[in-house]
Amino acid sequence: MPEVRLSYDIDGDDFSSAGEASVAMKKALRQMGIEPETIRRCSVCMYEGEMNAVIHAGGGRAEVLVSPERIKITIEDDGPGIADVEAAMREGYSTAPPRVRELGFGAGMGLPNMKRCSDELDIETAAGRGTKITMIVRL
Amino acid sequence: MTNAEAARRLGLDCLCPGEEREVSGGYAGDLLSWVMGRAGRDCAWITIMSNVNVAAVAVMAEASMVILAEGVKPDPELLRRAELEGIALYSSPLNAYELSWRLHEALL
Numbered sequence A: 001m002p003e004v005r006l007s008y009d010i011d012g013d014d015f016s017s018a019g020e021a022s023v024a025m026k027k028a029l030r031q032m033g034i035e036p037e038t039i040r041r042c043s044v045c046m047y048e049g050e051m052n053a054v055i056h057a058g059g060g061r062a063e064v065l066v067s068p069e070r071i072k073i074t075i076e077d078d079g080p081g082i083a084d085v086e087a088a089m090r091e092g093y094s095t096a097p098p099r100v101r102e103l104g105f106g107a108g109m110g111l112p113n114m115k116r117c118s119d120e121l122d123i124e125t126a127a128g129r130g131t132k133i134t135m136i137v138r139l
Numbered sequence B: 001m002t003n004a005e006a007a008r009r010l011g012l013d014c015l016c017p018g019e020e021r022e023v024s025g026g027y028a029g030d031l032l033s034w035v036m037g038r039a040g041r042d043c044a045w046i047t048i049m050s051n052v053n054v055a056a057v058a059v060m061a062e063a064s065m066v067i068l069a070e071g072v073k074p075d076p077e078l079l080r081r082a083e084l085e086g087i088a089l090y091s092s093p094l095n096a097y098e099l100s101w102r103l104h105e106a107l108l
């Protein structure tokens, strides 16, 4: 299988389309015949990353590279960045505003879920400079 | 047990029949990233959340049905998305505890 590249725009101001990139990625992976457990892990990584870009950064971009050995998911935004990554990685830590908490977000479990479901997680971020999250799920 | 059978045995109201799927467990919760991280595949997901994000989580977590507890009404956008994605969406006047034990009995 040659490397396959999937690219998605993550719309930041439209909550009703939130999750669309993740749902599209999931369908694409299924069509490629990736095994269910791997799809499940990629789904968690992509969904949490997509929603963080929507909620905390006003949208962004996602790229998924599928090769025979691994799936690499990169989610990038030009939002405010994460000032304290160590705090952000803790279960329960969230700066989500009340209006998104009312929708069920803000448990502070997104980044911990991404860590648990990926084999490698890398966060490049700085306050005021956006965030780039790279996750690798090995096949 | 299929999702439609589970619905019948729990006396649920059908909002959207969705695709037929096997139900092999349950999960009750309203915080979306808890559900994402913890709900097992093919579970019946019981929640009082009614906004459109429930649809994406149900698809991503591979829930085989969603049950809106306590008589919660779905937002129109959630219903539309459930129809689009083939999600089995039901409602019940019962609370999450009552639905959970009924589901448990149905699964025995």
Ligand SMILES: Nc1ncnc2c1ncn2[C@@H]1O[C@H](COP(=O)(O)OP(=O)(O)OP(=O)(O)O)[C@@H](O)[C@H]1O
Binding pocket: A048, A052, A053, A055, A056, A057, A077, A079, A080, A081, A082, A088, A089, A093, A094, A095, A096, A104, A105, A106, A107, A108, A109, A110, A111, A112, A131, B032, B033, B034
């Ligand atoms: N892309 C991002 N840009 C800026 N800040 C972010 C970004 N992603 C995460 N954060 C920060 O890290 C915190 C923790 O993120 P995490 O996904 O774990 O929890 P959450 O999004 O607040 O809630 P949940 O994911 O459970 O709905 C966020 O509250 C936010 O402060």
Ligand SMILES: [Mg+2]
Binding pocket: A048, A051, A052, A106, A109, A110, A111, B033
């Ligand atoms: Mg999050």
